[in-house]
Amino acid sequence: MSDPNTFDLVILGAGSGGYACALRAAQLDLKVALVEKGELGGTCLHRGCIPTKALLHAAEVADQTRESEQFGVLAELAGIDMKGVNAYKDGVVGRLYKGLTGMLQGNKNITIVQGAGRLVAPDTVEVDGRRVTGRHVVLASGSYSRSLPGLEVDGEKIIASEHALTLDRVPESVVVLGGGVIGVEFASVWRSFGVEVTIVEAAPRLVPAEDVDCAKAIERAFRKRKINFKVGKPFEKVEKTGKGVRVTIAGGDVVEAELLLVAVGRGPSTANLGYEEQGVKMDRGFVLTDERLRTSVPGIFAVGDIVPGLQLAHRGFQQGIFVAEEIAGMHPAVIDENGIPRVTYCDPEVASIGLTEEKAKEQYGADQVRSYNYNLGGNGKSQILKTAGFIKLVRVADGPVVGVHMVGARVGELIGEAQLVYNWEAFPEDVTPLIHAHPTQNEAMGEAFLALAGKPLHAHA
């Protein structure tokens, strides 16, 4: 293409959704302009998935050191050096960032346009006065940490996840507002670092989007770990004190702490970007799309956290790939939102896919749904790791598995098999002839399938 400002597609935002779309489109020989005002990689790489999981790993090392005597290893936890923890975390992010930057910058089909973009016509994004035009535009501007009305995040005593990731000290105490994924992950890290943590959640249980058995198991585990939590109690107000914050919740309960982390969800970053002016239909800031991720304006697509649904990096990746293939005329299969795996990386982890037992009963009728809980207590590798938990399978009548729900150390790594089984609509009977290596935690999944198929080995039916 001769005009340096004309492309096959212009992508607004280079986070998980945007950069995945750019890479796949470039592979398909489309010319791409990738507009980014911050750092390539977006939230997940710089302020989300990767740095939080690095902190969680440091937390696991702390716990293992503290508990080493249980394994006959005598080690003492002398303390947490946040400078060292941050150096480790930043090193991981830095290496991945370098790799991603090299990959995008070195791609002859991708032009990176650095700066804040705005949609000024259905086929044009303006960046610092430069107008970049494409046959197609992909909106991928991501999300921001939400707060509640009247609750102002100051980055000092009242913080959001991005501030929590750059703390240079271990606080003495924290109130975590929100018992969803982000809230419980930070609560878990801080507790492992020796912090007094209280989670305040308005819903009746922690991790409220998960199967009720998972929520109960997390609450049990957190109680054991001395993580305080108050569920079914909406936040009322926060006052700043000399030492930190005083948080009042419904019923008049008051909790004082050094910090308040606001983890009440993420809103779409779509304000003042020209989307509505160009006719893109929105709902409370989210961009509405059909199942092929087309917005209401022909030629404009949307991917990632700005599209209503699960706000997860791997959903963004898949949507980005989908849109690139759609634009290239490949007619890819529509993405099944229920087939997106979910992992919460607190200790113990929660991993799930498909329907909770409650949802399955609503959808198929209570008498049609069968479930089986395999207790990790019967799994050799889990005994070796000293982790408790379970693998729960949900099946409709004699049909396929419609939900897999797990709690336990490292169960996030088991979600791969669960998502294949779910997405291939496998029956437990299809899985039972497949051999699971012994001793692995994965074997527990094999045992659960055996039991649900009516031939339990190391379990009761």
Ligand SMILES: Cc1cc2nc3c(=O)[nH]c(=O)nc-3n(C[C@H](O)[C@H](O)[C@H](O)COP(=O)(O)OP(=O)(O)OC[C@H]3O[C@@H](n4cnc5c(N)ncnc54)[C@H](O)[C@@H]3O)c2cc1C
């Ligand atoms: C603390 C935390 C932990 C998380 N952990 C996980 C996890 O473990 N697993 C998981 O799957 N997901 C996790 N997520 C969610 C994940 O980070 C998001 O789902 C993912 O980043 C969404 O990708 P995206 O492309 O939609 O948006 P983003 O990654 O937010 O990227 C959007 C990009 O657009 C850019 N942009 C915005 N406006 C403009 C503009 N006007 N001009 C130019 N550029 C613009 C932004 O700078 C940004 O780089 C976590 C999130 C947080 C906050």
